[in-house]
Amino acid sequence: EPEVTQTPSHQVTQMGQEVILRCVPISNHLYFYWYRQILGQKVEFLVSFYNNEISEKSEIFDDQFSVERPDGSNFTLKIRSTKLEDSAMYFCASSAQAIYGYTFGSGTRLTVV
Amino acid sequence: ILNVEQSPQSLHVQEGDSTNFTCSFPSSNFYALHWYRWETAKSPEALFVMTLNGDEKKKGRISATLNTKEGYSYLYIKGSQPEDSATYLCAFPGEYGNKLVFGAGTILRVKS
Numbered sequence: 001e002p003e004v005t006q007t008p009s010h011q012v013t014q015m016g017q018e019v020i021l022r023c024v025p026i027s028n029h030l031y032f033y034w035y036r037q038i039l040g041q042k043v044e045f046l047v048s049f050y051n052n053e054i055s056e057k058s059e060i061f062d063d064q065f066s067v068e069r070p071d072g073s074n075f076t077l078k079i080r081s082t083k084l085e086d087s088a089m090y091f092c093a094s095s096a097q098a099i100y101g102y103t104f105g106s107g108t109r110l111t112v113v
Numbered sequence: 114i115l116n117v118e119q120s121p122q123s124l125h126v127q128e129g130d131s132t133n134f135t136c137s138f139p140s141s142n143f144y145a146l147h148w149y150r151w152e153t154a155k156s157p158e159a160l161f162v163m164t165l166n167g168d169e170k171k172k173g174r175i176s177a178t179l180n181t182k183e184g185y186s187y188l189y190i191k192g193s194q195p196e197d198s199a200t201y202l203c204a205f206p207g208e209y210g211n212k213l214v215f216g217a218g219t220i221l222r223v224k225s
Contacts, residue, residue: 099210106154
């Protein structure tokens, strides 16, 4: 069964450093998403991406965050200058249609120290 | 602001017990309601996508019902097993269908 792949599974970074979280969505999917879960809190929407542009972003997704689909297969989330409060599990998801059939990756646990 | 509520927050049951939990969502502008099962260190696994009022879906011992008019969905597990232990999340698409808004989840622990 097709999978969404995320790398790395765990990243530790120093405050102020840039991180790039990588995702390979399912190849025929058109919609891509990033979510995060801070420990003990709800899964939160960050951004959705369709047709090579952001279709919606949350208030969390400020200027420190950016997304790219650099080569038609990878979908990356960059955090320019990490803060302690960015520590969370970050999930990538993709779907063939908006609303239906999301497939999630297994997540990247980001720890900012 | 869309709000999706789940109850209870956590549930501890004995193996063989049947259990159910609730997801409440806005009843206006309904598109679909998603249920996911999430085990620690794994990706959330899609259980059901429910679209029609009165829908009932089943996957093995797990089933779900949907009431779009009153804005709730129930997830039932019949004869719980230890491997059912997970967090069960429901999610509702945002206004334009560009995102899912998640509930806080129900943590289920099944003791053998």
